[in-house]
Amino acid sequence: MEIKILATSDMHGYIEPTNYAEKNSDLPFGTEKIATLIKNIKKNATGPVIMIENGDFIQGSPLSYFLAKNKRVGELTQVVNALGYDVGVLGNHEFNYGLSYLKSAIASYNHPVLAANIINKEGQPAFGKAYDLIEKEGVTIAILGLVTQYIPHWEQPATVKDLTFKSIVETAKEYVPKLREQADLVVVAYHGGFERDLVTGEPTELLTGENEGYQLLQEVSGIDALVTGHQHREIATHVQGVPVVQPGYRGSHLGEITLEIEQTQEGFKVNESKAAILSVESVQVDEEIKKLIAPAGEEVEVWLDQPVGKVEGDMHITDPMVARIHEHPYIEFINRVQMAASGAKISGTSLFNNEGKGFGSVITMRDVITNYIYPNTLAVLKVTGADLRAALEQTANYLILDEGKVVFNPEFIMPKPQYYNYDMYEGINYTIDMRNPAFSRITKLEFEGKPVEATDELEMVINQYRAVGGGNYEMFEAGKIIREIQIDMTELIANYLKEHPVIQATTNQNFTVLR
Incomplete structure (x- = not known):
C-alpha cells in the first residue's frame, strides 16, 4: 500500500x-x-x-x-x-x-x-x-x-x-x-x-x-x-x-x-x-x-492603494546592501517614527529583506506594508553603554569584507537569510571599522556629542522581537523593557504620515562603515 x-x-x-x-x-x-x-x-x-x-x-x-x-x-x-x-x-x-x-x-x-x-x-x-x-x-x-x-x-x-x-x-x-x-x-x-x-x-x-x-x-x-x-x-x-x-x-x-x-x-x-x-x-x-x-x-487592494503621504526628494531603495552601509532616507524615516512614538532619543531598526523598494513621491499603504513587513510593536529599553556597544558589535558581525568590498555575511544568508538581524541606529554617532576583527569593530560611539561610557544609562527604542533578544542579541531582554507601545509599526507609520503629510528624504549620516 x-x-x-x-x-x-x-x-x-x-x-x-x-x-x-x-x-x-x-x-x-x-x-x-x-x-x-x-x-x-x-x-x-x-x-x-x-x-x-x-x-x-x-x-x-x-x-x-x-x-x-x-x-x-x-x-x-x-x-x-x-x-x-x-x-x-x-x-x-x-x-x-x-x-x-x-x-x-x-x-x-x-x-x-x-x-x-x-x-x-x-x-x-x-x-x-x-x-x-x-x-x-x-x-x-x-x-x-x-x-x-x-x-x-x-x-x-x-x-x-x-x-x-x-x-x-x-x-x-x-x-x-x-x-x-x-x-x-x-x-x-x-x-x-x-x-x-x-x-x-x-x-x-x-x-x-x-x-x-x-x-x-x-x-x-x-x-x-x-x-x-x-x-x-x-x-x-x-x-x-x-x-x-x-x-x-x-x-x-x-x-x-x-x-x-x-x-x-x-x-x-x-x-x-x-x-x-x-x-x-x-x-x-x-x-x-x-x-x-x-x-x-x-x-x-483598495486599501493598499490609499495615499497616506508624500515625499520631497528620493526615498527609493535601489540597492539594499548600499542602504545598509550608507544611511538611507527610508531607514532614517523609520527610526524617526520610532523615536516620535516612544519618546526615546536612540532608535534601531532593520531593512528586513531585499524586496523592499522604499517610497516614491506618493506613499500608499501598499508602500508602507510591503516595506515594513512584520507586525512589530515597539519597546523602550533602559540599557547601559556597554549593552549598546555590544549590540553594535553584534550588528557589525552581520557584515564581512570580501576582496575589499563590504557584503552581508554569508553565514547569515544560508540556510536562511537573516537580513532583519542587521540593525541601523539613529540618535547616536558610531563607526564600524571592518578592518578590525569581529566584535572589536566599533571605533566610535557618541551620544549627544559625548563618548558613550560603559556605565552610562540610556533609553532606546527597538521592535519587540529585538527587545526580548531576538536575533541572538543577548544584551537585550524583557527585564530591561521600561515601557511598550502597543500599536503595531504599520499603524504608527500611517499615523506619523497623517501628522507629517510631506516628509523630506534626508539623512544625517550618523553612522559610517569603514572598509
Whole structure:
C-alpha cells in the first residue's frame, strides 16, 4: 500500500499569487496554486493521503494583516478548511496578533491543531492536542505536532505568560514510544528546522534550541516521516533513514512524502520511502479557493492603494546592501517614527529583506506594508553603554569584507537569510571599522556629542522581537523593557504620515562603515 503525506508550511497568509507590490500579479507561489497541486495528487492517489498544515498560516501578508486588524480570521481559515487538512500545527508567527486572535483561529479550523511541547499551568498541551490518531484504510497513523521552543525569545511577555515551551527532543522522547504502541506509523510535524548540515552534521547556526530537527532524528528512533518548516528552506531528503521535507515559503512548494508499506505479522512495515517538494512554478490557480478569498482580496487592494503621504526628494531603495552601509532616507524615516512614538532619543531598526523598494513621491499603504513587513510593536529599553556597544558589535558581525568590498555575511544568508538581524541606529554617532576583527569593530560611539561610557544609562527604542533578544542579541531582554507601545509599526507609520503629510528624504549620516 502507498500512503502519501502532503504538507504545507510557512504560507504566511499568501493565498493569491501576489506579493502585493503591484496589482494583478501571477507569481509562482500562493495557496491558490498549492490547492491545484493537492487536488491533482489526491485525484490520482492509489492509497490514503494525509494532509498536514505545518504552521505560520495566519500572519505574514498584507491580506492577513488586513484581516487581523479587522478581526476577520475566519476568512483566512476558511481557505484551510476548504483544502481538507487532517491536522494543523502551530507556528511561531501564529502568536503575533495575540492569544485572543490565535484562539479564534484555532476554534474556526475543521481539523485538530497540535502543539505537544507548549504546556499550560496544568501541565497539559495549551492549544488543542499533542497528537492525533488517524485511521485510513485499516492503517493507523499517529501525527505528533511540535513547535520551535524559541517563541518566548520573540514574543511579548504577556502573550506567553503561563506557558512553558519545552524542547521538541525531550517531548518526542516522551511521546514517540507511546505512539508506536498505538499506531502503525508515526509522523512528526515540526514547525522548526535544522540546526546542523544534514550531511556533515556541522552546526549551521548558533545552537540555541530554535531549530532541533537534526538532534531529533539523531536521538529519537521510531519516526517514519518528518515534516519541517520555519526556516523557509526547500528540503526533500532522508536523514537517519527518515524521509524529511521542508516546503519553502509562501506556498512556493508542496511537501510530499510517500511511504510504501506492507502488512506483516508484527504489523505494518515501511519498505520504501520517498521525499519530494513540488513547485507551483507552472501551476494554475484553483478556482474554488480563488472565489473564496476574492472579496477580501479586492478589499485589500483598495486599501493598499490609499495615499497616506508624500515625499520631497528620493526615498527609493535601489540597492539594499548600499542602504545598509550608507544611511538611507527610508531607514532614517523609520527610526524617526520610532523615536516620535516612544519618546526615546536612540532608535534601531532593520531593512528586513531585499524586496523592499522604499517610497516614491506618493506613499500608499501598499508602500508602507510591503516595506515594513512584520507586525512589530515597539519597546523602550533602559540599557547601559556597554549593552549598546555590544549590540553594535553584534550588528557589525552581520557584515564581512570580501576582496575589499563590504557584503552581508554569508553565514547569515544560508540556510536562511537573516537580513532583519542587521540593525541601523539613529540618535547616536558610531563607526564600524571592518578592518578590525569581529566584535572589536566599533571605533566610535557618541551620544549627544559625548563618548558613550560603559556605565552610562540610556533609553532606546527597538521592535519587540529585538527587545526580548531576538536575533541572538543577548544584551537585550524583557527585564530591561521600561515601557511598550502597543500599536503595531504599520499603524504608527500611517499615523506619523497623517501628522507629517510631506516628509523630506534626508539623512544625517550618523553612522559610517569603514572598509
